[in-house]
Amino acid sequence: MIEATGLTKRYGDKTAVDGVSFTVRPGMVTGFLGPNGAGKSTTMRMIVGLDRPTAGHVTVNGKPYAEHRAPLGEVGTLLEAKAVHTGRSAYNHLLALATTHGIGRKRVDDVIEMTGLQAVAKKRVGGFSLGMGQRLGIAAAMLGDPRTLILDEPVNGLDPEGVLWVRNLLRHLASEGRTVFLSSHLMSEMALTADHIIVIGRGRIIADAPVGDILAGAQTTTVRVRTPQADALTHALRTQGATITALEQDLLEVTGSSAPAIGEAAAATGVVLHELTPMHGSLEDAYMQLTAEEVEYHSTPVPQPGAPGRPGAVPSTAPNDTPTEGALR
Amino acid sequence: MTTLAAQAPGASRPRTTVRPSSFGRLVAAEWVKFRSLRSTWWTLAVGAVLMIALAVLQTWGTSTIPDDIEFPNLSGAVFVTGGAFLGQLAFCVLGVLAITGEYSTGMIRSTFAAAPRRLPVLWAKLVVIFSAVLLVSVLAVALSWVGSMPWFDELGLAIDLGNSDDLRIMLGTPLYLATATALAFAIGALVRHSAAGLAIVLGLLLVVEQAFALIPWRPLEVISPFLPSTAGSRLTMDAATQQMMDAGSDVATLTPWQGYGVLVAWVVVLLALAAVLMRRRDA
Numbered sequence: 001m002i003e004a005t006g007l008t009k010r011y012g013d014k015t016a017v018d019g020v021s022f023t024v025r026p027g028m029v030t031g032f033l034g035p036n037g038a039g040k041s042t043t044m045r046m047i048v049g050l051d052r053p054t055a056g057h058v059t060v061n062g063k064p065y066a067e068h069r070a071p072l073g074e075v076g077t078l079l080e081a082k083a084v085h086t087g088r089s090a091y092n093h094l095l096a097l098a099t100t101h102g103i104g105r106k107r108v109d110d111v112i113e114m115t116g117l118q119a120v121a122k123k124r125v126g127g128f129s130l131g132m133g134q135r136l137g138i139a140a141a142m143l144g145d146p147r148t149l150i151l152d153e154p155v156n157g158l159d160p161e162g163v164l165w166v167r168n169l170l171r172h173l174a175s176e177g178r179t180v181f182l183s184s185h186l187m188s189e190m191a192l193t194a195d196h197i198i199v200i201g202r203g204r205i206i207a208d209a210p211v212g213d214i215l216a217g218a219q220t221t222t223v224r225v226r227t228p229q230a231d232a233l234t235h236a237l238r239t240q241g242a243t244i245t246a247l248e249q250d251l252l253e254v255t256g257s258s259a260p261a262i263g264e265a266a267a268a269t270g271v272v273l274h275e276l277t278p279m280h281g282s283l284e285d286a287y288m289q290l291t292a293e294e295v296e297y298h299s300t301p302v303p304q305p306g307a308p309g310r311p312g313a314v315p316s317t318a319p320n321d322t323p324t325e326g327a328l329r
Numbered sequence: 330m331t332t333l334a335a336q337a338p339g340a341s342r343p344r345t346t347v348r349p350s351s352f353g354r355l356v357a358a359e360w361v362k363f364r365s366l367r368s369t370w371w372t373l374a375v376g377a378v379l380m381i382a383l384a385v386l387q388t389w390g391t392s393t394i395p396d397d398i399e400f401p402n403l404s405g406a407v408f409v410t411g412g413a414f415l416g417q418l419a420f421c422v423l424g425v426l427a428i429t430g431e432y433s434t435g436m437i438r439s440t441f442a443a444a445p446r447r448l449p450v451l452w453a454k455l456v457v458i459f460s461a462v463l464l465v466s467v468l469a470v471a472l473s474w475v476g477s478m479p480w481f482d483e484l485g486l487a488i489d490l491g492n493s494d495d496l497r498i499m500l501g502t503p504l505y506l507a508t509a510t511a512l513a514f515a516i517g518a519l520v521r522h523s524a525a526g527l528a529i530v531l532g533l534l535l536v537v538e539q540a541f542a543l544i545p546w547r548p549l550e551v552i553s554p555f556l557p558s559t560a561g562s563r564l565t566m567d568a569a570t571q572q573m574m575d576a577g578s579d580v581a582t583l584t585p586w587q588g589y590g591v592l593v594a595w596v597v598v599l600l601a602l603a604a605v606l607m608r609r610r611d612a
Contacts, residue, residue: 045611045612048442048445049441049445050438050441050442050611050612051611051612052609052611065445066445066446068445069349069350070347070348070349070350071350071442071443071444071445072347072350072442072443073345073347075442077442079438079442080435080438082434082435083435083436083437083438083439083442084434084435084436084439085362085366085430085431085434085436086434087366087367087368087430087434088362088365088366088436089365092361092362092365093436093439095361095365096358096359096361096362096365097358097439097443099354099357099358099361100350100354100355100358100443100444101347101348101349101350101354101443102346102347102348102354103345103346103347103348104346107345110345140439143345144345144347145344145345145347
């Protein structure tokens with residue numbers, strides 16, 4: 001359980017986190033979602049006392065983090081890949097952390113095995129890839145078998161198998177009744193892992209709701225229709241109250257109707273259809289709608305050939321699960 | 330790297346035993362960190378080798394000076410501890426890096442996550458590094474003694490640990506070195522940056538203190554005896570050396586233990602400052 005109240009962090013006159021309040025509950029995976037620079041990492045660092053809040057306070061499992069007698073047994077933290085001395089081996093890094101809490105070598109071996117680091121455990125961390133660094137960070141977080149896990153971008157740099165493993169691990173830990181709080185800037189990853197999502201943008205909480213609710217907000221269905229008789233179909237659909245945008249001479253985008261209804265209308269008026277494609281608002285869409293105003297670093301929109309009209313919408317036959325940050329605009 | 334344990338953790342196994350963090354456990358953890366870096370052993374070895382080599386070479390070299398040349402009548406203990414000045418450079422590098430290495434690599438965040446009260450980490454590190462340098466330099470002084478012995482008779486030197494001055498120099502040198510290392514550690518903890526920390530410490534030892542001692546400008550002359558290494562190293566000098574240094578000087582002359590006390594005061598003040606900042610600053 002993590003409870004933050006009015007948490008604020010200012011650096012000079014720049015406000016990184018602006019009075020956020022939220023509760024992260026045990027027994028589920030809570031996602032912390034936001035664009036880069038939104039204040040995710042700063043918030044997480046304040047939870048474990050690495051950054052001192054300018055105002056507000058935060059408790060973990062009922063107490064400020066620093067007041068726990070065995071903090072590693074309460075909270076496991078992965079704050080950034082490679083918060084590790086590059087000259088030390090993975091094994092000795094974990095052993096040093098374990099020693100602070102009287103955790104035995106057996107557990108160190110266990111977490112090394114759990115994260116698949118056996119082959120490199122005795123090597124110096126300086127040579128580790130980003131993915132290996134992430135695994136080591138997760139191993140360190142798991143050392144004290146903590147009731148609460150706080151993970152900042154845990155799947156960054158992991159291969160697909162690693163991503164899947166982290167996802168299953170987190171879901172399993174939550175099912176054991178633990179509190180799991182992870183951040184990401186990838187909505188698609190969150191949708192697969194989290195039960196509840198807190199969206200942050202420019203230091204403020206924009207949304208705090210179950211995944212289903214956030215998804216439902218994004219479900220505006222658009223249908224793309226290709227027909228040589230565009231005018232006839234437009235007329236027929238308008239009478240049904242649908243909104244039609246002509247993208248090309250023979251390509252229409254219809255909102256306020258459905259694919260079956262459009263198909264039936266076409267059959268009834270004798271219009272030939274070459275294409276009838278329902279387009280679902282993707283998770284990325286929902287996320288971008290939520291954060292559109294809150295993105296700290298805007299990138300220049302890149303023209304997307306083949307996706308005219310609403311740029312984020314994708315054909316439902318090809319679900320957009322390629323997580324790219326460049327899609328933020 | 331692609332094989333991961335299929336079984337998720339926590340499935341039907343006893344919960345890991347986690348004990349409360351304590352100062353003793355933090356010292357043990359800092360020892361694990363200290364011994365698991367190659368740079369630790371390199372710097373300790375370089376420091377010890379410099380101490381021993383210089384002591385032996387100095388003794389041997391002096392024995393080759395023709396008898397008819399006048400030479401100050403130094404005690405055997407001064408010969409044996411003659412490499413301390415160079416040795417301290419290596420130990421001070423170790424002292425700075427012991428703390429700045431954690432900041433430059435990000436390790437400090439793991440450290441503070443495990444010990445969120447922070448200050449016990451500073452003291453635990455101090456205990457480990459002070460003890461290690463003390464032990465290594467006691468050993469280095471002992472080996473220097475053994476290595477220099479072949480020329481003792483020829484030079485008419487002797488070390489009698491029953492003699493209070495000899496004992497003070499033989500044990501005071503390691504004590505001075507460990508305390509100087511603590512000073513470097515405190516400066517490292519203040520600046521949190523390896524290059525800056527090394528520059529300040531080596532600049533202080535090699536440039537500032539030497540310049541203050543040599544420039545005949547009154548304010549510098551008055552301050553000079555109270556600079557950390559100038560004051561502290563009086564613990565490692567025999568009476569003849571002290572007389573030689575103080576001859577013609579009209580500024581403060583400190584006794585060996587007063588001098589060491591001044592060094593300790595520097596360390597205490599800088600560590601207190603570092604402690605306040607460590608609590609206050611974001612990691």
